[in-house]
Amino acid sequence: MNKVLAAKPRDAQARFLKGIILTEQGNTKEAIEIFTRLTQDYPDLPEPYNNLAVIYAGQGQYERARAALEQSIRTHPSYAIAYENLGDVYAKLASQAYDKALQLDSSNTGAQNKLSLVREIGRGPSAAVAAAPKDPAKPPVVLAQKAPEKPPVVAEKEKPAPPKEPAKEPAKEAAKEPAAPANASADVLKAVNAWAQAWSKKDADGYLSHYAKDFKTPGGEARAEWEKQRRARISGAKQIAVEVSSPKVTMNGANQATVTFRQNYRSDTFKANSQKTLVLVRDGGRWLIQEEKSR
Secondary structure (H helix, E strand, C coil): CHHHHHHCCCCHHHHHHHHHHHHHCCCHHHHHHHHHHHHHHCCCCCHHHHHHHHHHHHCCCHHHHHHHHHHHHHHCCCCHHHHHHHHHHHHHHHHHHHHHHHHHCCCCHHHHHHHHHHHHHCCCCCCCCCCCCCCCCCCCCCCCCCCCCCCCCCCCCCCCCCCCCCCCCCCCCCCCCCCCCCCHHHHHHHHHHHHHHHHHCCCHHHHHCCECCCCCCCCCCCHHHHHHHHHHHHHHCCCEEEEEEEEEEEECCCCEEEEEEEEEEEECCCEEEEEEEEEEEEECCEEEEEEEEEC
């Protein structure tokens, strides 16, 4: 990540991902600096405000968290995570107010009931983990990574003119790409579920074994650096749960498939619900991840 930033110091996505890594490592001071600078450089991006709010809430600074979330919503009125987090922060502020009321009047049963209710529904804010913003310096700003261009459609060859000489034996048609086996979709889905299970078990070796040798790292960093970052994030969390919901498998031939699904990610410090797309290739009898995109 540092190599990417050295080459592109204003790269919004790389800076954002570095802020997330620092947050997970407990380096909140530097993470706050990174997210704050992002709000200054790119004030129209909602994610940095949201993740600032997550850090502030974790420090008990709920008023600052509220202000950051309200700014996030102003920049992106349809940003659902910010609305959910704002509700959680309001619940924390309400809890503090009811607790103060009970300190002044311990017999206030109304405040007691409301405090119990607020504590029951209150949760910690969630950070935008899976949906890092694209570089806003390239208009228009798109939060999801751009899908790879489809290969150009090859036009059918023109039919040859009727032969003037005696017709020769027609050339054999080019061999068509073999169709995917009937159970290929099930095998692809099985591989995706195994990848999610290894991640949930914090099995870093098993998780990384699901990526192909030519995997395209999200930030363009070297594969070794990306793996180091992934191991640090997995080992840094006390617990992880990854769920694959509503998967859709599209076979692009016998040896390539695209899977889209909702990814529900939860750890002891973060949660995110994002749209995920995996491009998998078959290599040595296994389906491996070649490309990974989130939005």
